Amino acid sequence: MTDVVHNTYGASAGFVTTQRVELFDAMRPLVLDSGVELAPIEVAYETYGELNADRSNAIVICHALTGDAHAAGHHGDPTRPGWWDNFIGPRKPVDTDRFFVICANLLGGCMGTTGPSSVNPATEQPYGLRFPLFTVGDMVSVHRALITHLGIDRLHAAIGGSLGGMQVLHWAMEHPDEIGAAVMVCATSRLTAQNIAFSAVAREAIMRDPNFHGGDYQRIGARPDAGLAVARMMAHITYLSEEGMREKFGRRLQNGTTPRFGFDVDFQVESYLHHQGEVFLRRFDANSYLYLTRAMDYFDPFDDMLQAAPKLERLHAPFLVVSFDSDWRFDTAHSRDVVRVLAAHRVPVTFREIASPHGHDSFLLVLPEYHRTVADFLGRPTAAGSTRSARAA
């Protein structure tokens, strides 16, 4: 139960800066799954480690709903590292002494990559809800354009947690030759009704906020902060486990033992959620929240198995699928479903359910069994290239 270290350990990827590149242009726009064309697309990304001479050691990290490009290292203050700094760095599970690691902000995000809060060059106004709807596949299209820009045509691995894992699954299914190995952590191939329900209520909270103004709040100079904070607080309940919340907060009061009997924050769990809501407002855009959660709702690559089966049969990259036993956002059943379909199509798949009381958020924590499992998996030969020779030898 206490087999977790919240601090990072070992060496960090060190000082890094977020880079920006403009991909696609009016002549060669990104054609979204909807058929709509989008260009240009600015992409914010970071890299850690060195690309080797044959460009075979690249790993892409796909981030989750509210992540960003700043996965590891620091921007000047080593005490404020990237969101997955405990996972990426020298001698860490994603070892930057061996791998060239890339993490880009998602299409539709609000941390440097083009999204609904970006200015539409055609109108010189923020897109708002005029930004085109996009899919998990479209997110992957932008990642692919980025690695092409970096001169890489095949990844040693793609790794992602939650929505990140959904991108990894899509990428591997649609472009199997580009992915040497795939790691999906606490992810899913499709949301359940309850998953969709939570996302739907979060969106309602945002869209019903009178300051939402049909998504044009930026133009008007307003912010749907009430709705966005409520969305975030509710989501946070699903990121922690019941057990984890009980251990962390129980029924303890914020100040001593005397209840204040009012509607202000009194229980510690209220204070925690309140803080999470406030911090989120400083860094996230409400429209991005709508677009990204909606893309998750619609993702369902195994829905039509007549279409999926031939793709899965061309897929030889080994998969590592990891779940956490207390995760109820995407519980182990989600991972088992993915494993079942992959295995049925002879995709080499390793599955681990890790014991952790920390719910969905476990994927961001230092759980030794989890980190060892990923490190071991990445250390193994991959499906093609040098690996195939190794097998042949």
Added chain:
Amino acid sequence: MTDVVHNTYGASAGFVTTQRVELFDAMRPLVLDSGVELAPIEVAYETYGELNADRSNAIVICHALTGDAHAAGHHGDPTRPGWWDNFIGPRKPVDTDRFFVICANLLGGCMGTTGPSSVNPATEQPYGLRFPLFTVGDMVSVHRALITHLGIDRLHAAIGGSLGGMQVLHWAMEHPDEIGAAVMVCATSRLTAQNIAFSAVAREAIMRDPNFHGGDYQRIGARPDAGLAVARMMAHITYLSEEGMREKFGRRLQNGTTPRFGFDVDFQVESYLHHQGEVFLRRFDANSYLYLTRAMDYFDPFDDMLQAAPKLERLHAPFLVVSFDSDWRFDTAHSRDVVRVLAAHRVPVTFREIASPHGHDSFLLVLPEYHRTVADFLGRPTAAGSTRSARAA
């Protein structure tokens, strides 16, 4: 799994009207747990069946968070019966051929009993957040005044689901001589951190709504509908089980099989929640939602066992504690905790976990095993009065 009948069965309690009575007055106000005095208190209630000559066959039904006095029968349209009409009526589990059944809207409610939406006689304005904070115990004080008004000093039984069961527990512990038997369905002796978290986010949704105006929305002629609808939608997710939602909605779309790829309602589960939110706005007051959920947060009668133990030792009324295996709002662990404490103090307690895929809402449905269990329990001799003679015989 399909062992459930959604329709009512058998005879109804028939045509009923909601009655109103004013209890307490300036000379003899209700002294709340906080020490604040409140008077007068109007109470809306209904009764079903006939009180017998020795006034020994009365049963009080304590309703849950958003219930009202209209538990059974109908107000003129037999197709729109009370909220527990499948449970209360001739030859139903709470058999109105045998029992005189009383159901009153809670203190602090908004369905006829004095609450924050009532007009404060001192100011001739709605109370709003000037309504005093109150506890589950204060709700019980009002119920007790009502039965005194009806000439009853001891109940054959008190029955309640969810918050209703919490009132039953309080009543039995504090006034053991007044309760012949106690039925707690999907209830709890205290909310967990996760339970409080959901309530806290619901309150945040209401209080952050710009139309809330610090609780004075009535005076201003506004309504925090956005916040209240979001609160209700979120709560509804916790009333259904994951499994129940999957069976009822799955990933089915509202209109055919072609996704609309937008932010309007598309999945059936979204449509359901949307509808629940809208219907709720017509019947519930946002301030009542704040007060009632806050009273639930603070309820914790077993917190101080030095105080609780002597009360439990004076408690001889048999208890029936019922949970539902798919309920995750107040799961079986909540009921087991209540049972453990009661049994440790030699309170006669029967515990049943009923199999049902319908989550917390199961308590409102016709599940034969559940209904049989309650009917059997109420048919048994109770702890005192005629019963005690029967035992002695």
